[in-house]
Amino acid sequence: MVGFLDAITLQAGYNAALVTVGATLLGFAAGMAGTFLFLRKRALVSDAMAHATLPGIALAFLVMVAFGGDGRNLAGLLLGAAASALVGLALVDWIVRRTRLAEDAAIGAVLSVFFGFGVVLLTVIQSLERGRQAGLEDVLLGATAGMLMQDALLIAVGGAVVVALIVLLRRPMTLVAFDPGHAAALGVPVGRVDMAMMGLVMAITVIGLSLVGLILIIALLIIPPVTARFWTDRVAPMLLIAGAVGGAAGYMGAALSASIPDLPTGPMIVLIAAGLFTVSLLFAPRRGVLAAILARRRFQARVHWRQGLLSLARAEPIHDPLTLRILRAAGAIRPDGVATDKGRALAAKSLRDERRWEIARAIHQDTALTGRYDGLTPIEDVFTPDQIADLDTRIGPPQPVGGM
Amino acid sequence: MPDMLRLASHDGALLGAQPTPADAALAVRGMTVSYGQKPALFSVDATFPSGVMSAIIGPNGAGKSTFLKAALGLIPMVSGEVRFFGLPLAQARSRIAYVPQRASVDWDFPTTVIDVVLMGRYRRLGLLRRVGRADLALAQEALARVGMEGFAHRQIGQLSGGQQQRVFLARALAQQGDLYLLDEPFAGVDAATEAAIIEVLKALKAAGKTVIAVHHDLSTVADYFDHVFLVNVRAMAQGPVASAFTTAALSQTYGGRLGAGQLDQLHPAKG
Incomplete structure (x- = not known):
């Protein structure tokens, strides 16, 4: 031996x-x-x-x-x-x-x-x-x-x-x-x-x-x-x-x-x-089984996060337990479900980004750029600050987020 | 203009066919290709003038893609002769850039966008020479021309159908050929990609290059192309769009597959 x-x-x-x-x-x-x-x-x-x-x-x-x-x-x-x-x-x-x-x-x-x-x-x-x-x-x-x-x-x-x-x-x-x-x-x-x-x-x-x-x-x-x-x-x-x-x-x-x-x-x-x-x-990162499960989870969390913020911005009631858990964990809402200041600010930003995307898709017909609109990719990842400022001038001044 | 309207009779011989001009970008005589016993193309004669955009048109299974593949020697001919710029394929190869159908490759292949475009340079690079700065610059420029400059290091599996088609076109551009053969470049792509591709092709034509594309959308033929070749196993008609893309030629090519109403909607040139 x-x-x-x-x-x-x-x-x-x-x-x-x-x-x-x-x-x-x-x-x-x-x-x-x-x-x-x-x-x-x-x-x-x-x-x-x-x-x-x-x-x-x-x-x-x-x-x-x-x-x-x-x-x-x-x-x-x-x-x-x-x-x-x-x-x-x-x-x-x-x-x-x-x-x-x-x-x-x-x-x-x-x-x-x-x-x-x-x-x-x-x-x-x-x-x-x-x-x-x-x-x-x-x-x-x-x-x-x-x-x-x-x-x-x-x-x-x-x-x-x-x-x-x-x-x-x-x-x-x-x-x-x-x-x-x-x-x-x-x-x-x-x-x-x-x-x-x-x-x-x-x-x-x-x-x-x-x-x-x-x-x-x-x-x-x-x-x-x-x-x-x-x-x-x-x-x-x-x-x-x-x-x-x-x-x-x-x-x-x-x-x-x-x-x-x-x-x-x-x-x-x-x-x-x-x-x-x-x-x-x-x-393996990205192609492995575990990575795929984690990526799915992350994706799901981002979808719920965005939907939650948009609901906050539009003052709609949120019932989905996962959405509530994610918002609570990020400090966007209090345990009783009322939006915090931070939550309100984030909600306003997500609503504004939605409008920015709408304008962007109208201007940039080329899907190479707007094809990256999935509702989840931050707009700052796709457009330069100058482009975003240009979009903002087309939207007009920020609207107050009402009713919370 | 009956002298310009070259309609094929049913034995495959062309009426009023002129001798093949030596300066044509692509001239084919008597091309016959068969899969098994059934001929996919039978005794096809076709001439594509250089410096213009030509469309190859015909119904499904008419042998449009087969025509390009046989001309490029990708599938064997039973008989026939092919000349590019008056030369046999082997001597003209460096001037030809081929864009196959997007669906012909596995998009999960481990490669990036820039690597695919650089494949257009491999003929010049040979086996050993390293990819140089000039090659990289050319590939980047080709990507920019199709509106994909930001995607160089993306894995090709992450691209949309339209983006895949643009990458294929960029690979052809990197070859710096004089003749571009495209197999259904607009199949399954978004409207923006179609517009971007047509812009690139028109720029090629303006630079004196020749474009020949298999095309399936009859409604855009007159807008996009100068010259048409109608085929359904046999050569049916060919010539400038104004004279050859006629209702009569289309109904002969498509048989009963196009209704009279459909033909009227296309507004082809009156023959």
Whole structure:
């Protein structure tokens, strides 16, 4: 049993350190590659692709054994994985273009057929004399126990190349993801940009096979960008945040699995990523669930506040308990419901602002300005003091607020 | 003026069609586009003069948007030839700015108004060059021209329909093209936005640029446009508004879909 502190400071042994560094780099690259996949709304295509690697891996093993080589040669297995992923991807693309089937149906068909075929091949391999020790089923969920320096190097180099290509292609990929029609009219080769994007995702899938396995790689591609989306409204920061989330999940997940015996690395990485996603979903400013509830509450309070003030100004009775509570809390009315001096002044101002808005909407036909009239935005936020003074001269002198 | 009224006969050939002038902003010959087995456009010939505002008019499903997309190479043609300023698309691309339908994109995409407008500069920026001060100034100026200067850093999801359309137009302006192709620029926008857009388009025309817009509101055609192209799968009529936007051409284009009373209300030029 190795301590978590040791694992997280890379002091838990050579293999654990390799796995941790590899998982961090893979997570970072996967998060960035997944961002454009998510923005292009093709997240599930990568799932089909990942599952389609399985028959390729099995076939590559069989071919290498048939030619008298070592069936477990990593480069050979990854080459097979890439080749059959490519076939699966092309098949999804072909079905969508040549038939009336939608992409989700094509993905479902390709994913299950390829995966089923792969499992059959794995069963065949295990029945062979030489296949029994192959441990090919590790590609399903990943295995890190036997990770070598060259595996970590593969992830490091592959990840770095993927990240560099994403930085290079970020403009065309953004254009294509946002508005493919406009991008094509600009002369961006949309088909080739999409192909490059899927190629990057395929590279991540293949180099991530040995670490997290083909079933869970989709999580590393998709969870970081959807997590990042909660924190930003722009593509460039989203790329960085997604990379950071993926990297952090890889680091923490690998360290945790190294510190507790028999805890699998891939699933731990995914669970950590899911934890970051859940925290973002709940607590992110503006887009999070909690922020949405608070914003709704604030909005409701402002509506009641304004209605209450206007009722005070017009000397109408107020019955709504929430309105009364808000007015009382702000010191606009006394506990018995009678307006205070402060309340009267605020009421007069809100009535005056209503009139100002009326005039403003008559003058400024352009909705870019008056479109911001929602009855709640203070008029001072929209118009300059000079403009407001101009509005006031059109209203005339202030009217006394009567009858309280 | 029967010589100016080019009505299409039903085999798609144009009566009195003149040879395609090389200086036309857009000239299309024999454009046929099909979705599956059904032709969306059949053997369409059309010429749009440069330096004026042209409208593409026709009923729903007539192939108006398809015409623009096929001309821009966004969807494949079964047959046909397209020339921009007498050149094939690839050589004229930098002079063309396209404004797609607003509904064609996801407005929850993580980007700001200024970033969308800067997308109009990407062709010139290429892969690596940084967005320069000149590009930013151009984008800001484009926003100012559509009355959106205060919205540069707004997330695009917060915009109204009319504001979204203005941002799309600003992106096209930032491209500094000579030909502006707009797909239903007035669909679902408020009256103020429509007025603002038309003002920008008229200013473009005054600066010698060419505007071609898919348009659906027959009542404003005569006010906004100089040249019309009536299409319903086949080219039905084209020419200056005064001579081609006629009751006869409209009823032929729309078939029974416009009542005689509706046609009278439009006050098109008498043919």
